[in-house]
Amino acid sequence: MARAELGRFLRDRREALRPHDVGLPAGPRRRTPGLRREEVAGLAAMSVEYYARLEQARGPQPSRRILDALGAALRLDPAERTHLFRLAGTAPAAPPGPSRRVRPYVAGLLHRVDAAAVVTSAAYDVIAWNPLAAALLTGLGDHPNLARRRFLGGPPASSGAEEFGHIAVARLRAAADRYPHDEPLARLLDELSVSEEFRHVWAQNPVRAPGHRSKIIEHPVLGSLHVHCDVLEVPGDDQQVVFLTADPGSASARALEKLA
Incomplete structure (x- = not known):
């Protein structure tokens, strides 16, 4: 159940983003909303196969390093980041520092x-x-x-x-x-x-x-x-x-x- 919720959260957040939100060119016309799986995997420095398995609730328990990379790739705010860690059954580490980026x-x-x-x-x-x-x-x-x-x-x-x-x-x-x-x-x-x-x-x-x-x-x-x-x-x-x-x-x- 927890893995399924984690996969849904990752998919929903990926589909809510647009290329310009993460500094990527729009590229050719897209058939599906949001970012592609390979784009998120690239931003998080992980394989597309591994990221796909997480979305499909087939992946192993992600490490704190993986969760941090996903949080950065998906531009999660502190509350969303905490939610991501909780879905993965991992206590969130202290944020590295106060945000100095203005939305x-x-x-x-x-x-x-x-x-x-x-x-x-x-x-x-x-x-x-x-x-x-x-x-x-x-x-x-x-x-x-x-x-x-x-x-x-x-x-x-x-x-x-x-x-x-x-x-x-x-x-x-x-x-x-x-x-x-x-x-x-x-x-x-x-x-x-x-x-x-x-x-x-x-x-x-x-x-x-x-x-x-x-x-x-x-x-x-x-x-x-x-x-x-x-x-x-x-x-x-x-x-x-x-x-x-x-x-x-x-x-x-x-x-x-x-x-x-």
């Missing part, structure tokens, strides 16, 4: 909203942003990690900074638990430990959930701007989309209109 539909959202918006990874790297966010949060290209900006950028200069410090530490602690072998995250935590404030908040082990909050942003040209921060989670990639807005008709809203 096209998330990137497209940034440019459809009338607000400053950024996408952050589980390590608080800003991995995508729209032009208004770049104008509001100056220096994103040079300093794209919000935790570094918060703890290593000098004393907090605005209201809401202390609260964000606790939110950032709570998220980074959770990321460290989920991705214990991610070297970039380990280096980030080492850098942040230079900050006495970071060490103090880390020792408190704060518990914070993403949600609505307000803060003051000190803009180098427009001065103090009162903004609202609202978070949309992208759980499959362990990412967050943060929208920054101002009260309609307020001076801060007019300033954001100038930036836009």
